[in-house]
Amino acid sequence: MTRSDVTPTPWTALRGLTPARIALGRAGSSLPTAPHLEFQLAHARARKAVHLGLDLPALQADLAGLELPMQTVASAATDRAMYLQRPDLGRQLDRASRDAIAAPEGGCDLAIVIADGLSALAIQSNAASFLSLVVPMLRQMGLTLGPPTIATQARVAIGDEIGASLRARMVLVLIGERPGLSSPDSMGLYLTHDPKPGRTDEARNCISNVRAAGLSYPEAAQKLIFLITQARKLGLTGIHLKDEAEPLAAIEPRRNFLIE
Amino acid sequence: MPSYSHTIGGQTWRFDTLAQLMAKATPERSGDHLAGIAAIDAEERAAAQLALADLPLAAFLHDAVVPYEDDEVTRLIIDTHDARAFAPVAHLTVGGFRDWLLSDATDGAALEALAPGLTPEMVAATSKICRNQDLILIARKVRVTTRFRNTLGLPGRLSTRLQPNHPTDDPAGIAASILDGLMFGNGDAIIGINPASDSLPAATRLLHMLDEVIARYDIPTQSCVLTHVTNSIELIRRDVPVDIVFQSVAGTQAANSSFGIDLALLAEGRAAALSQGRGTLGDNVMYLETGQGSALSANAHHGVDQQTLEARAYAVARTCKPLLVNSVVGFIGPEYLYDGRQIIRAGLEDHFCGKLLGLPMGCDICYTNHAEADQDDMDNLLTLLGVAGITFIMGIPGSDDVMLNYQTTSFHDALYARKVLGLRPAPEFEAWLQQHGIFDAQGRMADELPSMFRQAITGAA
Numbered sequence: 001m002t003r004s005d006v007t008p009t010p011w012t013a014l015r016g017l018t019p020a021r022i023a024l025g026r027a028g029s030s031l032p033t034a035p036h037l038e039f040q041l042a043h044a045r046a047r048k049a050v051h052l053g054l055d056l057p058a059l060q061a062d063l064a065g066l067e068l069p070m071q072t073v074a075s076a077a078t079d080r081a082m083y084l085q086r087p088d089l090g091r092q093l094d095r096a097s098r099d100a101i102a103a104p105e106g107g108c109d110l111a112i113v114i115a116d117g118l119s120a121l122a123i124q125s126n127a128a129s130f131l132s133l134v135v136p137m138l139r140q141m142g143l144t145l146g147p148p149t150i151a152t153q154a155r156v157a158i159g160d161e162i163g164a165s166l167r168a169r170m171v172l173v174l175i176g177e178r179p180g181l182s183s184p185d186s187m188g189l190y191l192t193h194d195p196k197p198g199r200t201d202e203a204r205n206c207i208s209n210v211r212a213a214g215l216s217y218p219e220a221a222q223k224l225i226f227l228i229t230q231a232r233k234l235g236l237t238g239i240h241l242k243d244e245a246e247p248l249a250a251i252e253p254r255r256n257f258l259i260e
Numbered sequence: 261m262p263s264y265s266h267t268i269g270g271q272t273w274r275f276d277t278l279a280q281l282m283a284k285a286t287p288e289r290s291g292d293h294l295a296g297i298a299a300i301d302a303e304e305r306a307a308a309q310l311a312l313a314d315l316p317l318a319a320f321l322h323d324a325v326v327p328y329e330d331d332e333v334t335r336l337i338i339d340t341h342d343a344r345a346f347a348p349v350a351h352l353t354v355g356g357f358r359d360w361l362l363s364d365a366t367d368g369a370a371l372e373a374l375a376p377g378l379t380p381e382m383v384a385a386t387s388k389i390c391r392n393q394d395l396i397l398i399a400r401k402v403r404v405t406t407r408f409r410n411t412l413g414l415p416g417r418l419s420t421r422l423q424p425n426h427p428t429d430d431p432a433g434i435a436a437s438i439l440d441g442l443m444f445g446n447g448d449a450i451i452g453i454n455p456a457s458d459s460l461p462a463a464t465r466l467l468h469m470l471d472e473v474i475a476r477y478d479i480p481t482q483s484c485v486l487t488h489v490t491n492s493i494e495l496i497r498r499d500v501p502v503d504i505v506f507q508s509v510a511g512t513q514a515a516n517s518s519f520g521i522d523l524a525l526l527a528e529g530r531a532a533a534l535s536q537g538r539g540t541l542g543d544n545v546m547y548l549e550t551g552q553g554s555a556l557s558a559n560a561h562h563g564v565d566q567q568t569l570e571a572r573a574y575a576v577a578r579t580c581k582p583l584l585v586n587s588v589v590g591f592i593g594p595e596y597l598y599d600g601r602q603i604i605r606a607g608l609e610d611h612f613c614g615k616l617l618g619l620p621m622g623c624d625i626c627y628t629n630h631a632e633a634d635q636d637d638m639d640n641l642l643t644l645l646g647v648a649g650i651t652f653i654m655g656i657p658g659s660d661d662v663m664l665n666y667q668t669t670s671f672h673d674a675l676y677a678r679k680v681l682g683l684r685p686a687p688e689f690e691a692w693l694q695q696h697g698i699f700d701a702q703g704r705m706a707d708e709l710p711s712m713f714r715q716a717i718t719g720a721a
Contacts (some may be wrong), residue, residue: 010709011439011717018426018433021658021670022440029444029675029705035658039635042660043667046629084630085290087557087595118630178593179629180665183427200558202520209456209663214427223457239488239520243459256431257720258439259472 006032014257019182019213042181049184051080054120054152062128063114066135069147073097073162077153090155092197093162104146107167110138110228111146111195112174115154119176119184126187126211127174134221141225156190156204163195170231171195172224177208186211189220191227193237203238205231266311273307279325281315282381283565284308285388287605291553291566291596298565309389313355317346320381326562326572331513332523337379337575346377354385361386361398371402375618380511380571383613387567392605395612396648402615404651406583407542408504410480410688412449413620413651418683420655420674421584421622422447425663429456431469432720437657438473439713444671445678445699446655448689449584449622450504450547452484456663463487464500471501477696477712480688482539482583484547489521489529496532504547504583505533511572514560523579530580541688544583544620550574551588552606553596566596567606571613578619584652585619587611589641590627591666600637603627607641611648622652626668635659635667642669646677653677675705 009023024035031039056072063070076092077083083090093101112135114127131148138145146166151158156173163171173190180186189207192199205227210220223243231237264275275281283297285308292298299305321341324334343350348370349357360366387395405413412419424437434453441447451474453466463485470483482503487495489507496502507529510516516523526546533545550573552566561569570587577585587610590603597603607623614621625641627633642653659670677683684690684703693699697710709717 007705007707009440009443011436011443011713014436014439014717014720017436017720018430018657019662020424020426020433020437020440020656021660022436024658024672026672026705029672029679031658031670031672039658039660043629043634050630084593085595085598086294088294178665180662181629181660181667182662183665186427186665200518202518206458209427215456219428223459239490242491242494243457244461256435256469256473257716258435259469259476 039181046179046181046184049119049121049179052120054116055124056150059124059127059150063131063148065132066148068145070150071101071147072150073101075151075153075155075158080153083153087155090153091157093158101162101165103165103167107169108146109143109169111163111166111168111171112148113151113159113162113171114148115151115156115158115173115175117154117176118178119186121179122176122185122187122211123174125185130174130187130210130217130220133217134224137221137225157199159190159192160195160199161197163192164197168195169193170228170237183211183214186214189224191224191231191237193231193235205237205241205243264311264315266307266314268307268310273304273311275308275311278323279562279564281308281312282325282385282388282568283563285312286565286567287388289566289596289602289606290594290598291556294595295556295561295563297563312385313353313389315354315385317352317354317357317382318350320379320385325381325564325568326512333511333513333516333572333576336523336579337572341379342376344377345374348374349377355389357382358386358389358394362394366401368401368403371616372618375616378616380575380613380617381568383616384568384571387609387612390612392608392644395608396644399612399615400647400649404615404618404620406544406620408482408539408544408583409541410448410686411541412583412686414687416683417686418646418650418674418678418681419449419652419686420446421449421586421652422451423454423654423656423661423668424451425454425656425661427456427663429462429466431465434466434469435473439717440657441655441671443698444655444675444705445685445693446671446674447479447481448686449652450482450484452486452547454486454664458487458491460491460494463491463495467495467500467502480692489525493529493532496536501538502533502536503538504545505529506547508549508554509573509576510550510554510558511569511576512555512560512562515555515558516576518558518560523576526576526580544581546580546582547584547586548577548580548582549586549588550577551592552610553592556596557592567609570610574614574617574619578617582620584622585614586622586624587614588624588626590631590633591624593628594631597631599632600627600634603631603633604637604641604644608644608648611645611650620651623650624654624668626654626666628666638667638669642673642677643680646681646683
């Protein structure tokens with residue numbers, strides 16, 4: 001039997017505790033061939049996800065169950081290459097979209113924007129299911145909702161212009177986050193009180209990593225409802241609105257084996 | 261307002277402002293194109309570099325790239341400038357200063373004494389006329405040592421921040437990454453978690469957990485949860501064990517304001533951390549992160565190029581006497597640093613500028629999946645920064661941050677850099693690794709599982 005040049009890392013049993021690439025073994029102190037090439041494949045796949053377009057008809061069909069009038073807008077970035085290099089254009093509506101948006105009578109409490117961001121896959125996989133959970137909760141709170149707006153080649157701040165056009169008192173942006181090697185489908189939620197162009201990140205609250213293998217829909221929804229409730233009470237979002245939401249009692253974190 | 265020009269063979273190149281001269285002279289990057297301030301082509305860039313090289317260093321004390329009246333960072337730079345420290349180079353031009361820095365007569369002690377006399381704009385200007393090898397050679401001369409529970413930045417040492425991020429902040433998942441990192445000799449700079457949730461209860465749980473792990477295994481290191489400074493202040497008020505206070509900082513008042521901070525708040529954060537008295541060896545109690553492009557991203561750049569603004573962030577950082585400063589170089593994306601080439605150049609510039617200004621510079625050698633970069637680019641930057649004497653890098657499992665969704669250096673990468681460059685971890689941490697059989701006397705990983713962790717791993721499985 002020949003001796004292997006790969007030294008195992010004898011804590012592979014911990015792999016079930018995290019999606020992180022732990023216990024990969026070592027060749028000398030370097031990465032062995034197998035995990036090295038696995039990484040290269042994952043990188044190639046994540047690169048592909050960045051350039052995937054949003055399947056609008058499929059998304060619209062998925063959202064139909066919300067029974068809300070929908071609209072679709074585009075940012076001023078006309079294609080993916082421009083989107084990647086010109087974030088300023090991804091924050092603005094193109095002219096046709098700007099002209100097309102009409103505010104509902106009396107505005108609305110909350111406008112919902114569904115933006116492709118850097119991962120259309122994240123939106124395709126998560127947006128409709130998450131909203132089908134959250135929209136009934138929002139209605140129960142007595143909030144008036146603007147028409148959900150699908151925005152393509154869009155960045156978070158496009159919600160400010162859309163929210164202002166809809167005369168919304170708050171805007172919620174669901175957006176595809178930058179694809180990770182192990183999570184090409186991660187969705188972010190951004191809540192902004194009194195949206196208008198020129199708002200910056202300190203005026204927003206963010207809930208990140210909403211996806212099947214990340215923050216679950218019920219957990220994300222609970223955090224979001226907490227933030228919306230507080231934002232209405234305080235009349236603001238951003239760094240002065242601290243997320244004090246306790247995790248759902250049902251979700252018990254596993255114990256930390258290092259200290260227990 | 262003075263204007264700047266350079267004549268080559270009858271053709272005169274004119275630059276209306278100091279900010280414009282700096283922007284045109286800076287090596288090409290996508291963020292300066294995005295801002296509409298980059299040189300038109302390589303010839304205009306070279307002409308601007310020639311004009312910049314002729315500029316006296318002292319000119320930066322009289323002409324600000326961001327107006328003094330409008331910006332507290334400019335006021336900080338001008339009002340705290342140490343004329344006596346500046347005296348040895350006060351007569352030099354930018355080009356002459358580059359030669360002075362390269363001279364064999366200029367050593368680490370001279371550079372340490374000079375730091376308070378340098379402004380960010382002076383070192384940024386100099387970096388623009390340096391080749392990569394100059395940025396490496398000069399930075400390598402500088403030593404910046406900081407302390408909390410161990411000693412960071414000593415010659416021949418390379419430290420790592422162990423970054424055990426988890427997509428839902430699960431304690432067991434985080435513990436698994438911490439163990440993986442410790443076994444690979446990572447974590448001497450800090451064990452620092454980017455929390456997935458920015459909530460105070462979540463940060464509280466994580467801080468207690470890190471505190472218990474460090475205490476249980478008696479690890480000579482420190483911990484941090486990378487949350488906003490106002491959160492850390494509140495957590496300290498609630499008697500949560502905060503070792504190190506974190507904050508992202510930028511080079512203009514408006515950009516800092518977009519982060520929800522100003523200089524007074526940073527001072528408040530530092531005072532809160534000091535009030536706990538948790539450091540055993542020193543009082544460097546802050547961990548700061550920066551990155552080229554952050555001011556432009558916040559629409560707060562005043563027409564100044566992103567590399568100069570990054571250097572100005574270091575003026576903000578040095579008011580905090582930080583334990584660690586980390587330029588998160590490739591995180592921001594291709595609209596600011598387009599590809600591996602631009603990321604590598606920016607990483608070397610940031611390390612050079614930070615070190616000359618007296619900061620314990622590290623670098624998050626990283627890229628995102630929407631940038632034109634890959635692992636080979638990171639290997640290049642890691643090797644170059646290792647040679648340049650970088651204080652610390654990140655260490656994560658398998659280069660894949662499963663929470664922040666980007667790629668940075670792995671635990672394995674840190675061992676590669678230490679091996680090829682003959683570098684070791686911080687002395688107190690190195691002694692701990694050997695004492696517990698994680699590393700052998702030659703500094704190599706042991707083949708056997710150390711007894712200290714055997715029980716914990718068995719129990720977890």
